[in-house]
Amino acid sequence: MTVTSVHDPSHREALWELEDAFDRGDLISIFGRCTIVYEGRAATDLGTGDRLLVLKPDGAALVHTDEGHRPVNWQPPGSEHRAAVREGRLRVRSTRNNPDETLTVRFSDVHRLTAMAVTGGRDLTLHGSEEDLRTRILEQPELVEPGFEPTATERPSSAGPMDVFGVDADGNPVVVELKRRRVGPDAVGQLARYVRALREELGAEERDRTVRGVLVAPSITDRAAERLSDRGFDHVALEPTAEE
Amino acid sequence: MTVTSVHDPSHREALWELEDAFDRGDLISIFGRCTIVYEGRAATDLGTGDRLLVLKPDGAALVHTDEGHRPVNWQPPGSEHRAAVREGRLRVRSTRNNPDETLTVRFSDVHRLTAMAVTGGRDLTLHGSEEDLRTRILEQPELVEPGFEPTATERPSSAGPMDVFGVDADGNPVVVELKRRRVGPDAVGQLARYVRALREELGAEERDRTVRGVLVAPSITDRAAERLSDRGFDHVALEPTAEE
DNA sequence: CTATCGATTTCGCAC
DNA sequence: GTGCGAAGTCGATAG
Structure with a gap:
């Protein structure tokens, strides 16, 4: 036995x-x-x-x-x-x-x-992660906003890799930060670091206000919303998986 | 049985x-x-x-x-x-x-x-937490820097409670953020939020450069050090408990 | 209840 | 190995 x-x-x-x-x-x-x-x-x-x-x-x-x-x-x-x-x-x-x-x-x-004695049987399949949210957005970019076009995921920057990077309908660069659940102020700080890094990277010809920041998350706390608004960033309410 | x-x-x-x-x-x-x-x-x-x-x-x-x-x-x-x-x-x-x-x-x-059947025996005593680090600093404020005087812990602000608040030898307000282990960029962001909130709170008469930020942690990553230096903040290397 | 933040966080991946 | 960020994080505390 x-x-x-x-x-x-x-x-x-x-x-x-x-x-x-x-x-x-x-x-x-x-x-x-x-x-x-x-x-x-x-x-x-x-x-x-x-x-x-x-x-x-x-x-x-x-x-x-x-x-x-x-x-x-x-x-x-x-x-x-x-x-x-x-x-x-x-x-x-x-x-x-x-x-x-x-x-x-x-x-x-x-x-x-x-x-x-136990071996194997460790292959867990999980749904509803941040990666699912990314996949969903890449398949339906209009969920972020009409005219949004993703151009890269995990795009490197001096502040680390951005979840999703793309351009909006007016051709402005957009940094997208993804969260699978309700977020607090820390997520805004994270997004701000990426946006700042990109602004510095793009340099003089494309100045500050052209680089946008978008936080995609199911919901957001008041304090986070305030900080988001201070920075001029946007929030898009979206879940990792579509409601059935 | x-x-x-x-x-x-x-x-x-x-x-x-x-x-x-x-x-x-x-x-x-x-x-x-x-x-x-x-x-x-x-x-x-x-x-x-x-x-x-x-x-x-x-x-x-x-x-x-x-x-x-x-x-x-x-x-x-x-x-x-x-x-x-x-x-x-x-x-x-x-x-x-x-x-x-x-x-x-x-x-x-x-x-x-x-x-x-199991009951009781759940009273764990733990040493080496962030709270121990705070206690250590309150008992020996000179570990932060000569002349530092803590005036409050968990001091409220619009960005949340600060770990330790005090004044330096020149009378400048000091916001101290404590971490029990090596820190990355997120901790600098946290400290920056508190410092910014305090600067806004103190208003016009005591302007920006008077409020200082100090990150107390055993060590710090390069990127975090860079961000710390950008903000004009200081790092003090300190562990939660004294070496024996 | 929600918001915030610490944790012996753990975990995974990239460098 | 270190660095960085996600996690079904959990958990504790304050409001």
Whole structure:
């Protein structure tokens, strides 16, 4: 069978199972009572409690409590898991370099250890991303405004690549910044950087007011709208995918 | 015992165990072969594969493969889990409103279902955050520069609250933006917004060049340094916690 | 509720 | 490796 599981093992039994599972490259879950110490980019301490520890063969480690989407402690992929029994207790330690980080889980009780061989089945297809929004605009440029013609995507500039670049009906250059969801002031700043870079690039013959900025997003906060208006930019309300 | 676990249950047995675990408010882990459909802010499809499904009593749902720190699919806390057997197969569905989102996991095989009652033990203490950096500066303002005197934290402005506000040795107002790690151009934009808001606020008598901007961060990218210098702002290299 | 911003953000891609 | 920006970001706090 591809799944092994032990109930209330001794700390030594748990260690053996764990090392076997490491060797097999299994996905591992451990229910147990433990304390946790993390030291790296930041540092945390977590006292005794019942938790779920997940160990992945790619080096990822996750500690979950009964609450929350995100693990209370973790270690990213690329870390190295090691297990040992110290003072009669199972200790699992996951370390990585650059930055140097260590996650240490000390068990007082191991309730259930389960391991399963898992490969493949990771090919997720996602719809509704910013890239979908870009595709939609390239296929129907008039959604931005009548007469708009995209000429490039990811056009380079000194401020970084612009999402979409093109010309309007009057031949003015247009910088388009895309956001898949409602935006705040930061997105306006981003657009402004690109517009400014392009204005400097185009130089004297095509002066400031010819380069336009357009923010394409489903909606926009008041403060962002204000900053957008200050800069003389436009907002076009558009979602990544058409409503059905 | 606080942990229940079943091995290779029938789909109906799995359903019973799952419903019992829901009733008890357990933290649940299911190893099994399944397909996954998500529909909400975006939409995803994931074909058949072996995965770990974690269901929490607060409504969070996580689907993990053998790779990565983040779940391949998930549902945030506050969702509602429901289980059923459809066409002889266990189906777990987690839904929430605002936004409307649904995660559906259809099992072809349930290898191992484990559930544990978990409460408490969630009081994490963390060190090395931006707040620690602020505390450090308030205790030793000379780390920013000789003669600097902080007068407020989270000082409100039309652009939002400033991390630290104060005056320099010459009596000039200083806006300080804190970052716990290396920063890019976005942080300069954030600082610039605060400085601009303060300049407008102070009005005519204390004109532009009197309001200073200081970015406190361990380090800074070249592009960010350039933008900082364009604006006439300063960078102070400082970490959230003192080196030991 | 919405808006804003931090985060051990993670993740992916380009240079 | 670093830099940059997206993400179904999440999460916490203030209004």
